[in-house]
Amino acid sequence: MVNKTLDIQxxxxxxxxxAVERASRKLDGVKEANVNLATEKLNIDFDESKxxxxxxxxxxxxxxxxxxxxxxxxxxxIQxxxxxxxxxTVEKVxxxxxxxxEANVNLATEKLSVSFDTSKVSVLDIEEAIxxxxxxxSxxxxxxxxxxEAKEKNITSLWRRFVISAVFAVPLLxxxxxxxxxxxFGMMLPEAIDPMMHQKAYSIIELLLVLPIMxxxxxxxxxxxxxxxxxxxxxxxxxxxxxxxxxxYSLFGVYEIFAANKSAQLYFESAGVILxxxxxxxYMEAVSKGKTSEAIKKLMGLAPKTAKVIRQDKEVEIPIDxxxxxxxxxxxxxxxLPVDGRVVEGxxxxxxxxxxxxxxxxxxxxxxDIIGASINKNGSIKYEATKxxxxxxxxxxxxxxEEAQGSKAPIAKLADIISGYFVPVVIILAIVSAAAWYLxxxxxxxxxxxxxxxxxxxxxxxxxxxxxxxxxxxxxxxAEYGVLIKNGTALENTHKIETVVFDKTGTIxxxxxxxTDIVTAEGINNSYLLQIAASAEKNSEHPLGEAIVKKAEEExxxxxxxxxxxxxxxxxxxxxxxxxKVLLGxxxxxxxxxxxxxxxxxxxxxxxxxxxxxxxxAIDDKIAGIVVVSDTVKENSKKAIEKLHNMGIEVAMITGDxxxxxxxxxxxxxxxxxxxxxxxxxxxxxxxxxxDEGRKVAxxxxxxxxxxxxxxxxxxxxxxxxxxxxxxxxxxxxMRSDLMDVGTAIDLSKKTIKNIKENxxxxxxxxxxxxxxxxxxxxxxxxxxxxxxIAALAMSFSSVSVLTNALRLxxxxxxx
Numbered sequence: 111m112v113n114k115t116l117d118i119q120x121x122x123x124x125x126x127x128x129a130v131e132r133a134s135r136k137l138d139g140v141k142e143a144n145v146n147l148a149t150e151k152l153n154i155d156f157d158e159s160k161x162x163x164x165x166x167x168x169x170x171x172x173x174x175x176x177x178x179x180x181x182x183x184x185x186x187x188i189q190x191x192x193x194x195x196x197x198x199t200v201e202k203v204x205x206x207x208x209x210x211x212e213a214n215v216n217l218a219t220e221k222l223s224v225s226f227d228t229s230k231v232s233v234l235d236i237e238e239a240i241x242x243x244x245x246x247x248s249x250x251x252x253x254x255x256x257x258x259e260a261k262e263k264n265i266t267s268l269w270r271r272f273v274i275s276a277v278f279a280v281p282l283l284x285x286x287x288x289x290x291x292x293x294x295f296g297m298m299l300p301e302a303i304d305p306m307m308h309q310k311a312y313s314i315i316e317l318l319l320v321l322p323i324m325x326x327x328x329x330x331x332x333x334x335x336x337x338x339x340x341x342x343x344x345x346x347x348x349x350x351x352x353x354x355x356x357x358x359y360s361l362f363g364v365y366e367i368f369a370a371n372k373s374a375q376l377y378f379e380s381a382g383v384i385l386x387x388x389x390x391x392x393y394m395e396a397v398s399k400g401k402t403s404e405a406i407k408k409l410m411g412l413a414p415k416t417a418k419v420i421r422q423d424k425e426v427e428i429p430i431d432x433x434x435x436x437x438x439x440x441x442x443x444x445x446x447l448p449v450d451g452r453v454v455e456g457x458x459x460x461x462x463x464x465x466x467x468x469x470x471x472x473x474x475x476x477x478x479d480i481i482g483a484s485i486n487k488n489g490s491i492k493y494e495a496t497k498x499x500x501x502x503x504x505x506x507x508x509x510x511x512e513e514a515q516g517s518k519a520p521i522a523k524l525a526d527i528i529s530g531y532f533v534p535v536v537i538i539l540a541i542v543s544a545a546a547w548y549l550x551x552x553x554x555x556x557x558x559x560x561x562x563x564x565x566x567x568x569x570x571x572x573x574x575x576x577x578x579x580x581x582x583x584x585x586x587x588x589a590e591y592g593v594l595i596k597n598g599t600a601l602e603n604t605h606k607i608e609t610v611v612f613d614k615t616g617t618i619x620x621x622x623x624x625x626t627d628i629v630t631a632e633g634i635n636n637s638y639l640l641q642i643a644a645s646a647e648k649n650s651e652h653p654l655g656e657a658i659v660k661k662a663e664e665e666x667x668x669x670x671x672x673x674x675x676x677x678x679x680x681x682x683x684x685x686x687x688x689x690x691k692v693l694l695g696x697x698x699x700x701x702x703x704x705x706x707x708x709x710x711x712x713x714x715x716x717x718x719x720x721x722x723x724x725x726x727x728a729i730d731d732k733i734a735g736i737v738v739v740s741d742t743v744k745e746n747s748k749k750a751i752e753k754l755h756n757m758g759i760e761v762a763m764i765t766g767d768x769x770x771x772x773x774x775x776x777x778x779x780x781x782x783x784x785x786x787x788x789x790x791x792x793x794x795x796x797x798x799x800x801x802d803e804g805r806k807v808a809x810x811x812x813x814x815x816x817x818x819x820x821x822x823x824x825x826x827x828x829x830x831x832x833x834x835x836x837x838x839x840x841x842x843x844x845m846r847s848d849l850m851d852v853g854t855a856i857d858l859s860k861k862t863i864k865n866i867k868e869n870x871x872x873x874x875x876x877x878x879x880x881x882x883x884x885x886x887x888x889x890x891x892x893x894x895x896x897x898x899x900i901a902a903l904a905m906s907f908s909s910v911s912v913l914t915n916a917l918r919l920x921x922x923x924x925x926x
Contacts, residue, residue, distance in 0.1 A: 111141055111155050111156065111157055111158075112155070112156060112157075112158050113153070113154070113155050114153075114154055114156070114163065114166075114179070114180075115151050115152070115153050115154075115180045116151065116152045116154065116163075116166065116167070116170075116177040116178060116179055116180060117150060117151055117152075117177070117178045117179075117180055118130055118145065118150050118151065118152050118170065118175055118176070118177055118178075119150070119175060119176040119177075119178065119821050120174065120175040120176055120794065120818050120821050120822070121145075121147060121150055121175060121818075126147075126175065127145040127146075127147045128145075129173050129174070129175070130143075130145050130152055130170055130173060130175055130177075131143050131144065131145050131152075132173075133169045133170055133172065133173035134152060134154055134166060134169060134170065136169070137156070137161055137165060137166065137169055138160055138161065139156050139157040139159075139160030139161035140154060140155070140156045140157075140161065140166075141155040141156060141157070142154065142155045143155075151180070152170070152177060154166065163179055167179075176821065179211055179227065180227075181211050181212075181225040181226055181227055181228075182225070182226060182227075182228050183223065183224070183225045183513075184223075184224055184226075184233060184236075184249060185221050185222070185223050185224075185249075185512065185513075186221065186222045186224065186233075186236065186237070186240075186247045186248060186249050187220065187221055187222075187247070187248050187249075188200055188215065188220050188221065188222050188240065188245055188246070188247050189220070189245065189246040189247075189248075190244065190245040190246055190333065191215070191217065191220055191245060191344075192333060192344055192345050192346050192392075192571075193217070193344050193345030193346070193570045193571045193574055194217060194345075194525070194526075194529035194532070194570040194571060194573050194574020194575070195342070195343065195344040195345060195529055195530070195532060195533045195570045195574075196217075196245065196337070196342075196344045196345075197215040197216075197217045197529070197574055198215075198526060198529045198530040198574075199243050199244075199245075199337070199342040199344070200213075200215050200222060200240055200243065200245055200247075201213045201214065201215050201222075201526075202342075202530070203239045203240060203242070203243045204222065204224055204236055204239060204240065206239075207226070207231050207235060207236060207239055208230050208231060209226050209227040209228075209229070209230025209231035210224060210225070210226045210227075210231060210236070211225045211226060211227070212224065212225040213225075214518050216518075216578045216582075217571075217574040217575055217578055218575060218578040218579045218582050219578070219582065222240075222247065223513065224236060233249055237249075243340060243342060244333075244336050244337050244340050244342070261396070264396055265393065265396045265397060268389060268392050268393040268396055269393055271326045271327070271389050272386065272389045272390050272393050274322065274323075274326050275322075275323045275326045275327065275382070275385060275386040275389055276386055276390075278319045278320070278322045278323050278382065279319075279323055279379075279382045279383050279385075279386040281319060282316060282319040282320060282323075282378065282379050282382045282383070283379050283382075283383055283899075285312070285315060285316060285319070285379075286316065286376070286378065286379035309367055309373060310367055310368060313363070313364045313367050313368075313376060314364070316360075316376055316378040316379070317360075317361075317364060317378060319378070319382065320357065320360075320378040320379075320381055320382045323381075323382040323385050323386060324353075324357065324381070324382075324385070326385070326389070327353070327385035327386075327388075327389060329346075330346050330349045330350050330353065330385065330388070331346075331350045331353075331354065333346040333350075334346035334347040334348070334349060334350025334351070335347070335350055338350075338351075343533040343534060343537065344533055344570070345533070345569070345570050345571055347533060347537075348533060348536060348537070348565045348566065348568055349384065349385070349388055349565070349566060351537065351540075351565055352384060352561075352562040352565035352566045352898070353381045353384050353385055353562075354381075355558060355561060355562055355565075356377035356378070356380040356381035356384070356558070356562050356898070357377070357378065357381040359377055359554075359558050360376040360377045360378045360381070363375060363376050363377075364376070375555040377558060377562075377898075379899070380562060380897075380898045380899055383899040383902065384562070384566055384898060384899060384901075384902040387899070387902040387903050387905075387906050388566075388902055388905065388906050390906060391905065391906020391907065391909060391910060392906075394906070394910045394913075395571070395575075395909050395910060395913060398579075398910060398913035398914065398917060412446075412483040412504060413430060413446075413448070413482065413483045413502075413504055414430060414445075414446040414448050414483070415429065415430060416428065416429055416430060416448070417429075417430050417433050417437075417439055417448035417449065418439065418440045418441070419433060419437045419438060419439050419440070420437075420438040420439075420440065420492070421437075425440055430448050430449070431499070433448060433449050433495055433498050434495065434498060435495055435496060435497070435498055436494065436495060437494070437495045438454065438492050438493070438494055438495075439451065439492065439493055439494075439495055440490070440491075440492055441486045441490070441491055441492075441493070442486065442490050443458070443486055443487065443488050443489065443490065444485070444486065444487075445485075445486050446483060446484070446485055446486070447460065447480050447481070447482055447483065447484050447485070447486055447493075448482055448483075449482040449495050449497060449498045449502050450479070450480060450481060450482045450495070450496055450497035450498075450501075450502045450503055451479075451480045451482075451493040451494050451495045451496045451497070452477065452478070452479055452480065452493055452494050452496055453474050453475060453476050453477060453478045453480060453491055453492075453493045454476060454492050454493055454494050455476065455491065455492040455493075456476075456489055456490055456491035456492060457473070457474060457475045457476070457489055457491065458473075458474050458486055458487060458488055458489030458490070458491050459471035459472065459473050459474065459487045459488055459489070460472050460474050460480070460481075460484045460485065460486055460487060461484060461485040461487055462481055462484040471487050474491065480493050481503050481504070482497070482502040482503060482504050483502075483504045507589070507594060507845075510594050510596060510843070511585055511586065511589045511594065513596065513597065514581070514585040514594075514595050514596055514597050514598065514600075514601070518577065518578075518581075518598050518599075519577055519581060519598035519599060519601060519602040519863075519866065520598075520599060520602055521577060521602055521863065521866055521867075521870070522576075522577035522578075522598070522866075524870075525573045525574070525576060525577060525870060525873070528573060528874075529570050529573050529574055532568070532570045532573065533568075533570060536564065536565065536568040536881070537565070539564055539881065539885065540560075540561050540564035540565045541561070543560050543561070543564055543885040543886065544557045544558070544560045544561035544564075545557075547560050547886060556895075559895060559897075559898060560884070560885065560886050560895075562898040562901075563884035563885075563896045563897070563898045563901045564881060564884040564885055566898055566901045566902045566905055567880045567881060567883075567884040567896070567901035567902075567904055567905050568877060568880070568881055568884075568905070569873075569876065569877060569880075569905045569908045569909060571908070571909040572869075572872065572873035572876060572877070572908040572909050572911075572912045573870075573873045573874070573877070575869075575873075575909060575912050575913060575916075576866060576869035576870045576872075576873045576912050577598070577866050577869070577870070579869070579912065579913055579916035579917075580862050580865045580866045580869060580916045580919060581598050581601060581862065581866075582916075583862075583865075583916050583917060583919040583920055584601055584858060584859075584861075584862035584865070584919055584922075585601060587858065587919060587920065587922050588854075588855065588858050591851065591854055591924055592844065592845035592846040592848075592851060593842060593843075593844060593845070593851050593854055593855045593858065594842065594843040594844075594845060595841070595842050595855070595858075595859075596840070596841050596842065596843075597841070599841075600825060600841035600842060601858075601859055601862055601863075602859070602863055603806070603824055603825055603841075603859075604808070604825050604841075604842070604855055604856055604858075604859035605856065605859040605860040605862075605863045606806045606824070607759060607806050607807070607808045607824065607825060607856055608759060608760060608805045608806050608807075609759065609760045609761070609762060609783075609800055609805045609806070609807045609808070610754055610759055610760070610761050610762070610807075610808045610810060610852060611762045611763070611764055611785070611796075611797060611800065611807060611808065611809045611810065611819075611823070612761065612762070612763050612764070612781075612810045612811075612849070613763075613764055613765070613793075613809075613810065613811040613812065613816050613819075614741075614763055614764065614765035614767065614772065614775060615653060615741060615765065616653070616812050616829070617810055617811060617812065617829050617849070618743060618744060618747045618763060618775065618779060618781075618849070619741035619742060619743055619744060619747075619775070620741060620742050620743075620744055621653055621741065621812075622653070622657075622741070622742075623653055623654055623656075623657040623723070623739045623740060623741040624657055624660075624661070624739065624740060624741075625640075625657055625658055625660075625661035625737060625738065625739055626722060626738050626739065626740045627717060627722070627736075627738035628640060628735065628736070628737055628738065629710060629713050629714075629717075629724075629735050629736040629738065630734065630735035631709065631710070631732070631733055631734050631735050634729075634734045634735055637665070637667060639727060639734055639735045639737065640658070640661065640662055640665070640667060640737065641662065641667050641668070641669075641670060642670070642687055642688070642690075642692055642694075642727065642729065642734070643658050643662075643694055643725070643727055643737045644658050644659050644661070644662030644663075644667060644669060645669045645670040645671075645672055645687050646672060646675070646683055646685050646687060646692050646694050647659050647683070647694065648669055648672065649672070649675060650677070650683060653741075654723060654725060654739045655683075657739050658725070658737055658739070670687050670688050671687070671688075672685050672686070672687055673685065673686040673687070674686045678695065678699060679789060679790060679791070680698075680766050680788075680789030680790055680791070680792075681695045681696055681698050681699035681702070681789075682694050682695015682696060682699045682725075683695060690729050690730050691729070691730050691731065692727070692728070692729055693705070693726075693727070693728040694725060694726070694727050694728075694737075695725065695726065696724075696725070696726065696766070696767075696768060696787075697714075697724075697726065697768050698768075698787060699726070700726045700728065700733070703728070703731075705726070705728050705731070705732075705733055706733065707726065707733060709733065710726075710733060710735070710736055713736070714726075714736055715770060717736070717738050718768055718770030718771040718774065719770055719774055720740075720774060721740065721771060721774035721775045721778060722738050722739065722740040722771060722774075723738070723739045723740065723741070723767055723768075723771050724736045724737075724738055724768070724771075725737045725738070725739060743775065743778055743779060744849065746848055746849050746850050747779045747849055748778070748779045748780060749850065750848075750849035750850045750852060750853060751779050751780045751781065751849075752780065753850065753853040753925060754852065754853055754856075755780065757853060757856060757857070759856070760782050760783065760805075761780070761781055761782050761783070762781065762782060762783035762784070762785060762800070763775070763776050763781045763783070763784055763785065764785040764788055764793055764796055764797075764819070765784075765785070765786055765787075765788065766786075766787065766788055766789065766790065767786055767787070768786060768787060769784065769786040769787060771786075772784045772786035772787075773786070791818070793809075793816060793818065793819035794818040794819045794821070794822040795822075796819075797809055797819050797822045797823050798822055801822075801823075801824070806824045806825075807823050807824050807825075808823055808824065808825040808826070808827055808852070808856075809822070809823035809825075809826050809827065810827045810829060810844075810849070810852055811826075811827075811828065811829065812828065812829055820840050820841075825841050825842060826840040826841050826842070827840055827841070827842045827843075827844055827852060827855065828840035828842070828843045828844065829844050829847050829849075842855050850924070850926065851924070853924075853925060854924040854925070857924065857925060858922060858924075861919065861922055862919060865915060865916060865918065865919055868915055869912045869915055869916060872908070872911060872912060872915070873908070873912060876904075876908045880901075880904060880905075880908075883896050884896050884901055
């Protein structure tokens with residue numbers, strides 16, 4: 111028997127918990143299954159020989175919920191990777207470890223995102239497995255400055271290697287190719303190095319010129335042969351075999367020139383130029399990679415390095431890492447606010463635009479919340495640190511963007527599969543094609559040319575970079591505009607959306623309703639009706655209830671004592687006030703309790719047609735009147751819905767309001783489909799009904815009340831400032847609470863997926879055409895034979911072209 115804990119998504123009440131327990135206990139091999147609704151976890155004991163985790167997950171899913179194995183997620187930096195085959199190897203060795211549920215390598219960021227069961231495997235085990243495969247993994251947290259420094263050091267090193275290689279490669283190429291080129295102009299090389307006159311001198315000069323290039327390119331050989339021995343060859347293996355073949359064949363040629371006085375074909379220039387061009391390609395790739403992660407660098411660079419705190423009644427400046435929860439921080443005008451907190455002294459206005467996109471400064475008084483990395487504009491304040499380090503809003507956003515950039519989109523699966531087999535297949539093709547030409551009667555020089563060309567033209571890098579670079583730029587661009595996309599799957603699926611469902615309150619409307627009208631039955635006055643309603647709603651947290659309480663406070667109405675208060679979800683409340691039984695809620699509640707609404711029907715219908723929400727009030731089983739509440743439509747709602755219509759997307763609205771009120775709001779903003787009088791727990795099933803019509807559905811809500819619906823939708827979008835709940839429940843978080851960003855997210859997804867498809871087309875197309883040409887297919891039809899140096903140049907620029915295409919996404923701008 112084993113014991114496991116699984117996270118359960120989609121539960122809203124005790125009935126859900128029982129349903130999950132029932133579905134789990136029915137499975138053969140389960141001894142015990144208990145659900146904790148508060149923590150949303152299933153603790154289950156089962157026989158591993160009869161049952162597996164996927165079986166349990168499938169059973170829970172059939173019951174209408176989602177079970178996720180409780181795992182720890184870590185991001186490790188990987189050193190030593192050079193191409194997609196390396197990334198595939200790291201994923202493979204990590205994925206084989208018992209307890210690892212997911213392992214994704216992002217070649218562009220050189221990071222491994224791994225989810226694992228800590229009871230079965232540790233970070234140390236993962237690092238050791240990766241080291242055995244020939245790479246180095248570390249969990250060390252690198253600051254933005256250290257990261258930039260390391261990348262700049264690598265770029266500088268590659269440039270130095272290229273320059274030194276080029277200094278020797280250019281004369282080597284001139285000497286080797288000179289006789290052919292100069293002959294066309296009636297010129298010749300100097301007699302001392304002419305191969306026709308002094309072959310021994312010519313061969314020694316070529317050897318001396320190629321040796322520094324081989325030394326500068328030693329990393330290709332070191333990594334290439336090491337991975338070949340470990341049976342996980344990569345791009346470096348192809349380069350190492352190709353360059354070594356050219357060098358060793360030429361070295362044998364030098365031996366023959368000196369020992370047997372024979373003339374020989376030398377390939378030193380091919381080995382030297384191949385290594386030089388590929389080093390140039392690597393340099394350009396490193397520069398382009400740096401540009402793809404600019405968004406994350408900008409976010410990381412927002413946080414100040416130090417903070418002024420009060421310690422022992424003195425103001426001291428300390429590194430931001432040393433700030434603790436509870437510290438009192440002092441901030442003066444123009445300074446950045448170091449961490450999240452709450453104002454305890456003073457008042458000011460704060461520019462939060464770098465995180466929320468809201469350009470107007472926000473007023474902050476005592477008790478107001480502070481977001482770290484925002485800018486203090488005009489007042490001095492003291493505030494208490496409530497979140498520091500990795501818990502701050504900025505750190506959570508950075509983590510979210512990093513995780514998104516490290517994730518994989520489903521579209522990348524084909525490239526991943528091919529990358530795993532690519533290098534071994536290329537080596538086999540190189541050997542087979544060279545052998546075939548040799549057996550057909552071609553000489554060893556021709557055969558070597560074919561062999562080297564096939565090896566160096568193949569490019570697994572382009573395949574490996576096609577998807578992650580576009581995802582990195584796309585998610586980074588989204589973050590720049592306040593659209594936080596959680597992962598590659600969300601980014602890909604968003605472009606398929608056909609219907610967007612908006613929650614009404616707080617999403618389409620401001621979520622700050624006001625009492626606009628009071629309608630009373632005969633014998634009841636306005637003040638008494640409002641007094642009873644406000645007293646009943648005093649303990650309610652519903653926005654409509656808060657509006658009634660606020661109205662009573664404005665009119666200085668005294669609140670009465672409430673007994674036997676009971677909330678009726680989705681309908682209203684009941685209580686005993688002033689010795690009378692009170693009901694307050696929507697039409698559904700009144701109909702259920704058989705309250706006759708005929709006398710007020712005409713006026714309530716008129717108010718509902720104006721988009722107002724009637725709250726019916728009954729006292730001692732008789733209708734006493736209506737308190738009418740209205741919520742204003744957000745400024746951008748109509749424009750945002752027009753934008754979605756222009757993109758060919760259907761728009762629906764879901765609300766607990768009565769149908770007349772809902773349809774009046776829908777008419778104002780141009781909604782296509784109205785889902786009215788829906789209880790909170792039924793929102794997810796309404797989304798499911800739309801999905802059952804075969805539509806891809808996005809749900810837009812506040813990320814708290816709408817969590818089940820957000821989880822049910824193909825894409826959940828949370829409107830809000832990136833709260834923990836919103837981030838957990840949604841696939842996309844719209845930081846600016848602006849509905850225009852729904853269209854931005856969909857448009858960004860479409861453009862990113864288009865970019866990925868272009869990259870994959872280029873990567874696949876390049877290899878599909880390039881390898882046969884290198885194998886001599888054109889030569890068969892009296893065409894040219896591919897020179898290995900041209901093959902190396904093409905290989906280098908294939909990766910650069912994919913990166914350059916991905917960088918075009920940096921020009922993305924939202925349609926406003």
